Amino acid sequence: MLVSAKEMLQQAAAAQYAVAQININNLEWTKAVLTTAQEQSSPVILGVTGGAAKYMGSFATVTAMVKEMLKALGTTVPVALHLDHGSYEQCQACVEAGFSSIMFDGSHYPFAENVAKTREMIDLAHRNGLSIEAEVGAIGGEEDGIVGSGDIADPEECRQIAALGVDFLAAGIGNIHGSYPANWPGLDFDVLAQIRAVTGGIPLVLHGGTGIPTEMINKAIGLGVAKINVNTECQLAFAAATRRYIEEGRDQQGKGFDPRNLLAPGYQAIKDTVKDKFALFGSIGKA
Numbered sequence: 226m227l228v229s230a231k232e233m234l235q236q237a238a239a240a241q242y243a244v245a246q247i248n249i250n251n252l253e254w255t256k257a258v259l260t261t262a263q264e265q266s267s268p269v270i271l272g273v274t275g276g277a278a279k280y281m282g283s284f285a286t287v288t289a290m291v292k293e294m295l296k297a298l299g300t301t302v303p304v305a306l307h308l309d310h311g312s313y314e315q316c317q318a319c320v321e322a323g324f325s326s327i328m329f330d331g332s333h334y335p336f337a338e339n340v341a342k343t344r345e346m347i348d349l350a351h352r353n354g355l356s357i358e359a360e361v362g363a364i365g366g367e368e369d370g371i372v373g374s375g376d377i378a379d380p381e382e383c384r385q386i387a388a389l390g391v392d393f394l395a396a397g398i399g400n401i402h403g404s405y406p407a408n409w410p411g412l413d414f415d416v417l418a419q420i421r422a423v424t425g426g427i428p429l430v431l432h433g434g435t436g437i438p439t440e441m442i443n444k445a446i447g448l449g450v451a452k453i454n455v456n457t458e459c460q461l462a463f464a465a466a467t468r469r470y471i472e473e474g475r476d477q478q479g480k481g482f483d484p485r486n487l488l489a490p491g492y493q494a495i496k497d498t499v500k501d502k503f504a505l506f507g508s509i510g511k512a
């Protein structure tokens with residue numbers, strides 16, 4: 226059964242670890258994440274962007290696949306199905322489709338409009354038993370067509386959005402989607418501490434978890450980050466393993482062309498990446 230992400234993140238924040246949000250793209254991704262979470266006794270959040278849902282069919286297609294797979298795999302660890310960077314319309318569609326959590330990303334609106342729309346989405350989510358994440362200050366880089374400039378969030382804006390009753394908050398502190406450039410200045414921990422001080426202890430969310438050094442992850446968790454999003458890293462691991470399989474000519478040996486064989490190394494690579502993230506974030510054994 227899918228659960229809201231609220232309780233799992235409150236527990237994580239209290240015990241100073243973070244729950245991974247791993248974005249899914251297809252059946253193999255979903256199965257790799259769910260089996261690894263179960264094996265490692267870790268809670269997990271499955272992230273779905275609007276683009277990924279469209280690719281898989283619809284939000285309802287994703288819900289049906291995930292719910293049936295939880296049953297088929299006998300999953301007992303807490304799993305949330307979460308809309309990543311949702312628009313106003315996508316949030317409504319995910320409530321309809323049976324998601325257990327949504328992110329309303331109003332960070333590109335003028336602040337007053339972000340406040341008004343976030344307030345409305347909080348009401349919608351809570352009326353239907355879903356948890357909700359909001360965002361202040363754009364996150365840099367590009368993810369599924371969403372391009373952010375990498376602003377540093379204004380702590381006063383974070384205070385106002387948190388006060389609306391949002392369950393967890395994403396705030397840009399120099400983090401970016403995709404891989405980090407060599408000249409990246411790092412996370413702004415002063416701003417993170419200021420945000421922490423004025424947001425009433427709600428769990429904070431770090432987007433763009435691919436390639437942030439271990440010390441920065443640990444420091445961020447110590448300052449209230451309880452959810453870290455990982456997307457690109459699984460894609461890179463999947464692609465590298467699949468490339469190796471084909472370059473070694475294994476698809477041309479025996480039944481190597483069978484998709485269940487062809488996709489197996491990529492599947493394993495996702496599992497290894499997810500396990501590494503659980504270990505890094507401290508969530509192993511916390512389910």
Ligand SMILES: [Zn+2]
Nearest residue numbers: 364432433454
């Ligand atoms: Zn993001």
